[in-house]
Amino acid sequence: MNIRFYAPEWGNVLPFDTFCQNVKAAGYHGVEMALPFEQKEKDQILEALAKHGLELIGQYWQSFEKDIDEHAANYEKYLRNLIAAKPVFINCQTGKDYFSFEKNKRLFDLAAALSIESGIRIIHETHRGKSLYAANVTYDYLTRLPDLRITLDISHWCNVHESLLADLPDEVALAITHTDHVHSRVGHPEGPQVNDPRAPEWDETLETHLKWWDVVVAEHQKKGTELTVTTEFGPATYMPVMPYTRMPLADQWEINVHMMNLLKKRYATV
Template identity: 70%
Template structure:
């Protein structure tokens, strides 16, 4: 079983080619990111990825529209735009938490049709504000739409349920069985991201996430299937800042590299 690791472009402030150089030097296999529609800018990004031998995971997060028809049209537009770049796969923050089951189902089924047409796999991220925002809600989707494959960012659920999910074990276990991709952010009951997973005060939260990821890895080892991980600790305001100065209290890049190395050594 292979595990590959990807850096998030989210939060990068360097010229993209320099960013890619750092990503490669750190030991990542690629980058997860959205792509601009401006042709020259998009091509510059793709050229830099290719130059440094980095794979590309497409990322869709722009699910803003409240009108379902408009939402679905833009969803398809963004997905097809990413597919043109021939990504390894696409990770989607699909739907909205206030859409009905049937409304979000339309989007999941649209993604399935696009995958069938193009051969590009699409995972759906467990993310606040989106269709899969909570453990029990996701459980319902997976039971009724068992073809859904997940990008498990379980840090969001810790925040939504204000716990380390001790009372959500059945939903978590089902999600683990449907997981193809991990976002290795560490959340806690009061937020989606601890300030620094290296700090001893977050040991319980880190251990809880490692336990969930251990189970995902074990499932893929048993099934002899590939697993991908994006170390998606985010920049401010995900990364807490000091009052008044707004200076981040830790370094996003260092934390993400720490998470990659921790998981590489563990697995």
């Protein structure tokens, strides 16, 4: 099977062309990111990606509006903007945790219709504050909407449930069977991101995440389908910081490259 790795644009402070050069040199296949609406700016981004031979995963995260009609209208606007760039697929932080099933389903149905219309796959991320914010809630959605495909960012669930999910095996197992894409961030019971997954105090937590990802890989291997991974450790202050100075405790770029190389080595024979 094939596993392709993507860098998050989130946290980048370099000129975009320089960032792309670094992404390519590190061994990534592409970048996951949102896109601006301004055409010239968007064209410059797409030209830089093409120049460096990098693929694009479109990213939607702007789920803010409380009114469902306004929310759905903006959801479609953002998705159509991403669709126009012809990404590999679109990863959506769809809906709100306080929306009813029917309201979130309206957004899932809209994404499915846009996907059929455009031929661009649209999947939905397990993310705090969004529709798939918890393992048990996602289980209900996946049971009732069996065609739903997801980005598994299980770090959020560790935080939401304040655990490493040992008491939610059925919920995790079902989510894995619906997973097309992984965000390989390591969460823990008190937060969505450990300060540095290379530190020995996080060995057990890291190993728990690796075992989840092993099952995702095995699922794709069994089906003969491609798996994509974005190494999405975030910048300060998502990354823990020092008090007063607000300096990050570790280097975001180094950690993400480390996670890519760790997973490439782990799955080299898959």
